[in-house]
Amino acid sequence: NAGVMQNPRHLVRRRGQEARLRCSPVKGHSHVYWYRQLPEEGLKFMVYLQKENIIDESGMPKERFSAEFPKEGPSILRIQQVVRGDSAAYFCASSPRAGTSTDTQYFGPGTRLTVL
Amino acid sequence: SQKIEQNSEALNIQEGKTATLTCNYTNYSPAYLQWYRQDPGRGPVFLLLIRENEKEKRKERLKVTFDTTLKQSLFHITASQPADSATYLCALGRDDKIIFGKGTRLHILP
Numbered sequence: 001n002a003g004v005m006q007n008p009r010h011l012v013r014r015r016g017q018e019a020r021l022r023c024s025p026v027k028g029h030s031h032v033y034w035y036r037q038l039p040e041e042g043l044k045f046m047v048y049l050q051k052e053n054i055i056d057e058s059g060m061p062k063e064r065f066s067a068e069f070p071k072e073g074p075s076i077l078r079i080q081q082v083v084r085g086d087s088a089a090y091f092c093a094s095s096p097r098a099g100t101s102t103d104t105q106y107f108g109p110g111t112r113l114t115v116l
Numbered sequence: 117s118q119k120i121e122q123n124s125e126a127l128n129i130q131e132g133k134t135a136t137l138t139c140n141y142t143n144y145s146p147a148y149l150q151w152y153r154q155d156p157g158r159g160p161v162f163l164l165l166i167r168e169n170e171k172e173k174r175k176e177r178l179k180v181t182f183d184t185t186l187k188q189s190l191f192h193i194t195a196s197q198p199a200d201s202a203t204y205l206c207a208l209g210r211d212d213k214i215i216f217g218k219g220t221r222l223h224i225l226p
Contacts, residue, residue: 004159035216040218041218042120042205042215042216042217042218042219043160043205043207043216044216045213045214045215045216048212055212056212056213091159091160093159104150104162104165105162105214106162107152107159107160107161108159109157109158109159110157110158110159
C-alpha cells in the first residue's frame with residue numbers, strides 16, 4: 001500500500017525557469033495539501049485541494065505559483081520564473097476526508113528545489 | 117499574529133530517561149493540536165492528536181498534554197531510545213487550517 005509519492009525528490013532550476021512538482025496521494029485519498037519548509041523553519045501551508053477544486057490557497061503567493069489536482073493523475077504545484085528565494089523543501093500531504101481535526105495527514109518525502 | 121514556540125535549542129537526553137518537549141502558542145485558539153516526527157530528508161509523520169476538550173493523550177511510550185489556559189502542550193517520550201532522535205513538530209489547528217511550529221531537535225544519547 002503505497003504512501004504519498006512525490007517526484008522529483010530533488011530539482012535544480014536556474015532563475016527564470018519553471019518548476020513542476022508532482023504529488024500522488026495515498027490511494028483513495030481525495031484531499032491534498034502543499035507545504036513549504038525553509039531550513040530551520042516550520043512547515044508553511046500553501047494550498048489545499050480536492051479533486052478538481054482549490055479549497056484554500058491563502059498560503060500561496062498570488063503570482064508565479066499555481067496548483068491543480070485533476071480528476072486523473074497527480075497533483076501539480078507549478079512555480080513559474082523561479083527565484084532564489086523559492087529554494088526550499090516542498091511537501092505534499094493527503095487525507096481521506098475533509099477536516100484535519102478528524103483525519104491525520106500523510107506526508108510525502110518532499111521535493112527539494114534548488115534555484116541557482 | 118499567531119505564534120507557536122517550541123524549544124529553540126536542541127534537546128539532549130540520556131537513553132532511558134523521559135524526554136519532555138514544549139509547545140507554547142499565542143494569539144490563537146486551536147480546536148486541536150498535533151505532534152509529528154520528522155527525520156532528516158523525510159516528510160513529517162503523524163504521532164498524536166489531542167483536542168481542546170482533552171487534557172491528556174497517551175500512545176505507547178508517548179504522552180501529550182494540552183492546557184488551553186496556559187496555551188501550552190507538553191510532549192513526553194518515556195524510556196527514551198536512540199531511535200527516538202529526530203525533530204518533533206507541534207501543529208495547531210482549527211477546521212482545516214493547521215499551523216506548524218519550527219520543531220525541536222531531540223538527541224537521545226546512548
